[in-house]
Structures are given as structure tokens and as C-alpha cells.
Amino acid sequence: xxxxxxVDPGRINQPIDSQPTFDGGxxxxxxxxxxxxxxxxxxxxxxxxxxxxxxxxxxASDTHCLYVQWSFDVPADYEGDAxxxxxxxxxxxxxxxxxxxxxxxxxxxxxxxxxxxxxxGGEPGSTLRWEIGSNEGEWEPLQYxxxxxxxxxxxxxx
Numbered sequence: 001x002x003x004x005x006x007v008d009p010g011r012i013n014q015p016i017d018s019q020p021t022f023d024g025g026x027x028x029x030x031x032x033x034x035x036x037x038x039x040x041x042x043x044x045x046x047x048x049x050x051x052x053x054x055x056x057x058x059x060a061s062d063t064h065c066l067y068v069q070w071s072f073d074v075p076a077d078y079e080g081d082a083x084x085x086x087x088x089x090x091x092x093x094x095x096x097x098x099x100x101x102x103x104x105x106x107x108x109x110x111x112x113x114x115x116x117x118x119x120x121g122g123e124p125g126s127t128l129r130w131e132i133g134s135n136e137g138e139w140e141p142l143q144y145x146x147x148x149x150x151x152x153x154x155x156x157x158x
Contacts, residue, residue: 024132025140027075028083033114034069035146037124050118057098058120066090066122066146069114072132076109080136087117088129088141098122124149 020032038050040063050065058065074083087100098119106113119126126146133139 020144022132022142022144023140024072024083024085024142026078026083026133026137028072028078028132028140030070030072030085030132030142032068032144033071034067034116036067037149038065038067038118039063040065050120053118054120056120062121064121064123066119066124066126066128067116068119068128069116070130071112071114072106073112074106074108074110078108080108080134082107083132083134083137085113085115085130085132087115088131090119090122090129091127092121092123093125096121124151 022030024030036046038046040047040051040054046067050067053065054062068087070085070087072083072085082105084103084105086103089100090098092098098121100117100119102115102117104113104115124146125148127143128146129141129143131139131141
């Protein structure tokens with residue numbers, strides 16, 4: 001699922017009005033730009049990166065990853081030095097929790113700050129969580145229900 005982002009416009013396969021957008025508090029706007037269900041059996045960079053994530057953090061039975069790309073805008077009058085987005089746990093329909101531990105920061109006035117994460121073993125129908133904010137202010141917990149597999153379209157790029 002690819003919405004409007006910094007990708008080639010020919011790669012967008014979802015209507016712009018369906019793009020998940022969120023109020024991150026303190027004037028921060030958050031968007032999900034991509035949700036990709038990556039199969040390691042398919043050749044290409046995405047599959048190779050997914051396979052690496054599975055080797056490092058997955059289980060022996062994992063063959064797919066859920067790849068998520070967010071972007072966010074930090075208002076110019078943001079009261080902290082920077083706002084951060086940190087991917088949180090993904091909960092699969094079977095109840096498996098897949099954690100992430102990273103952060104990307106955007107300074108006041110920054111637009112389209114990008115954060116991405118692979119969830120080895122992640123799948124459609126999962127619940128995605130993340131936080132946005134700062135230690136100088138508040139952290140806003142957000143979540144999104146990932147559509148079932150019917151919502152995912154084949155990609156024509158790697």
C-alpha cells in the first residue's frame with residue numbers, strides 16, 4: 001500500500017484521501033506513507049532487507065516482513081529542541097508482539113521527516129503502534145489497524 005510520499009508518483013497505488021493521517025499533539029502531523037508486505041522469496045532489495053531483519057530479529061518460521069514508512073511535520077513553533085517518532089510494537093492477529101527500538105527526530109519547522117521500520121514476521125491484519133513527541137513535552141501514543149491482505153496490491157518496483 002503506497003500513498004503519496006517521496007516516491008515516484010507512478011508507484012502510488014492507494015487513493016490520497018485514504019492515506020492514514022494522525023494528530024501527534026503539539027501541532028505535529030503524522031502520516032503513514034507505505035505499508036508493504038514483503039516476501040523473502042521474491043528477489044530484490046526489499047526482500048533482501050527483510051531476510052536480514054528475520055535473521056537478526058525474527059524466528060525460523062518467518063518468511064515475510066511488514067515494512068512501514070511514516071512521515072511527520074514539526075511545527076516551527078514547537079516548544080522542544082526536536083520531536084521524535086519511535087516505532088512501537090506490532091501485534092499480529094495471532095497475538096505475537098514484534099518490537100522495535102529506534103527513533104528519528106525532526107527539528108522545529110521540519111517537513112516530511114521520514115521514519116521506516118521492518119517488522120519481521122509482521123502481517124496484514126496486525127495492530128501497529130508508535131509514539132510521537134519529546135521528553136521536553138508529551139509523547140502521544142498512536143495506533144493503526146493494518147488492513148487485511150485484500151488491501152495489499154502487488155508492487156511493480158523493488
